[in-house]
Amino acid sequence: MKIWKKLKFPAQEFNLENTLVNGQCFNWRKIGDHHYEGVFSKYYVQVKRDNDAYVQYSTIPPNENPEKEQLFEDQFKSYLNYDANIPELYEHWAQKDKRFSQIAEPIHGVRCLRQDPWECTVSFICSQCNNIKRITQLLETLRKTVSQIVALNQQSQFGSEICEIDQDDGTRRKIYQFPTVEQLQTATEKQLRELMFGYRAKYLVAISKQIVDKGGQNWLESLRGQPNEKIREELTSLPGIGSKVADCIALFSLDCANSIPVDTHVFQIALKLGYVKGLKKDSSLNNKLYLQIVQAFRDKFGDKAGWAHQIMFAGDLKSFQEKISNSNSANTSAQNSKKRKIDEIKDQEEEKEEEEIKVQDVDTKRETRSKRRKLN
DNA sequence: TGTTGACCTGACCA
DNA sequence: GTGGTCAGGTCAA
Numbered sequence: 165m166k167i168w169k170k171l172k173f174p175a176q177e178f179n180l181e182n183t184l185v186n187g188q189c190f191n192w193r194k195i196g197d198h199h200y201e202g203v204f205s206k207y208y209v210q211v212k213r214d215n216d217a218y219v220q221y222s223t224i225p226p227n228e229n230p231e232k233e234q235l236f237e238d239q240f241k242s243y244l245n246y247d248a249n250i251p252e253l254y255e256h257w258a259q260k261d262k263r264f265s266q267i268a269e270p271i272h273g274v275r276c277l278r279q280d281p282w283e284c285t286v287s288f289i290c291s292q293c294n295n296i297k298r299i300t301q302l303l304e305t306l307r308k309t310v311s312q313i314v315a316l317n318q319q320s321q322f323g324s325e326i327c328e329i330d331q332d333d334g335t336r337r338k339i340y341q342f343p344t345v346e347q348l349q350t351a352t353e354k355q356l357r358e359l360m361f362g363y364r365a366k367y368l369v370a371i372s373k374q375i376v377d378k379g380g381q382n383w384l385e386s387l388r389g390q391p392n393e394k395i396r397e398e399l400t401s402l403p404g405i406g407s408k409v410a411d412c413i414a415l416f417s418l419d420c421a422n423s424i425p426v427d428t429h430v431f432q433i434a435l436k437l438g439y440v441k442g443l444k445k446d447s448s449l450n451n452k453l454y455l456q457i458v459q460a461f462r463d464k465f466g467d468k469a470g471w472a473h474q475i476m477f478a479g480d481l482k483s484f485q486e487k488i489s490n491s492n493s494a495n496t497s498a499q500n501s502k503k504r505k506i507d508e509i510k511d512q513e514e515e516k517e518e519e520e521i522k523v524q525d526v527d528t529k530r531e532t533r534s535k536r537r538k539l540n
Numbered sequence: 541t542g543t544t545g546a547c548c549t550g551a552c553c554a
Numbered sequence: 555g556t557g558g559t560c561a562g563g564t565c566a567a
Contacts, residue, residue, distance in 0.1 A: 187562065292563040298550065299562085362548025367564085406564050427562040450542060477562080 179273030267479040270491035284417035310343035367404025
């Protein structure tokens with residue numbers, strides 16, 4: 165029998181789907197309408213929303229006394245950045261960018277999570293040249309298998325099993341917590357390759373060892389509160405972590421709300437919206453351009469630009485495109501009228517900017533034609 | 541200093 | 555059925 169706890173959390177401030185499966189984390193799975201399951205800390209957690217004011221959650225194991233319950237709630241609230249006023253931030257960002265104002269409603273209630281830095285590190289190393297579905301699968305495999313690897317390598321007799329849960333088909337499913345740095349350190353490259361981690365296997369093995377040498381989980385957590393540049397420098401000194409992965413770890417787990425991970429999606433956004441003057445679709449994403457795009461997002465969205473970036477990023481994902489187009493076509497004429505007035509003002513401001521993009525597009529096309537001719 | 545190709549795997553599409 | 559391409563990058567030459 166599950167015990168459900170209520171947490172006051174209006175829907176505009178926290179949308180489960182838009183937050184838990186938008187590509188910032190890979191430990192949640194949809195199991196029903198507005199209902200998700202996941203592994204958080206040492207708990208199997210289900211979270212659901214059945215009214216606009218509250219979300220409800222249950223944990224396995226349950227917390228047997230009020231102190232433990234309070235401790236879990238505090239931990240969960242911290243994970244959800246509970247104190248951040250998301251609607252206020254949305255309003256601010258929507259005033260700064262027309263595209264943001266278009267996606268704000270369909271992708272409402274996105275919260276940037278404050279994840280565990282180790283799990284976040286492993287997750288984004290796995291994200292290299294990979295898609296969300298497969299990253300999620302790889303991390304699930306890692307949780308399931310690592311306790312067997314630990315036992316096999318005789319480093320520890322303790323696994324990391326949390327519980328067994330009943331499934332609809334009558335079978336039972338074991339749930340495991342995420343392996344610690346020390347546990348993953350016991351795995352070999354060969355073992356991880358067999359689990360289909362591919363070339364990322366060698367990074368995971370090397371990085372586990374180096375982080376353990378630096379002080380393990382405590383070292384990673386000690387990076388919280390350090391200057392952004394220092395965090396970047398420390399993380400990129402580790403094998404398999406470049407600028408993009410370092411910025412993901414900083415943004416999603418180390419309290420750097422203005423970190424901007426520039427990947428192919430963010431590059432496309434910067435290109436389409438003309439954030440960087442002279443940016444072309446075949447521009448090579450070198451370090452200089454990377455930092456220009458970062459600066460452009462910071463200039464536009466301010467000190468929590470990383471959080472705004474995550475919403476813009478989600479807006480570029482295929483899984484969110486349908487939501488956006490449905491929402492746009494369902495807008496009532498009254499809404500449209502109000503929106504039109506706001507848009508008119510923005511249009512005037514951005515008209516100049518868009519002219520520049522058109523010029524860039526023409527340049528790009530001209531260049532492509534020229535290249536093609538040369539090839540022919 | 542900037543550019544390029546190798547690196548694992550699986551889904552998708554023609 | 556098969557081969558090409560791409561997917562939230564990094565690294566070394």
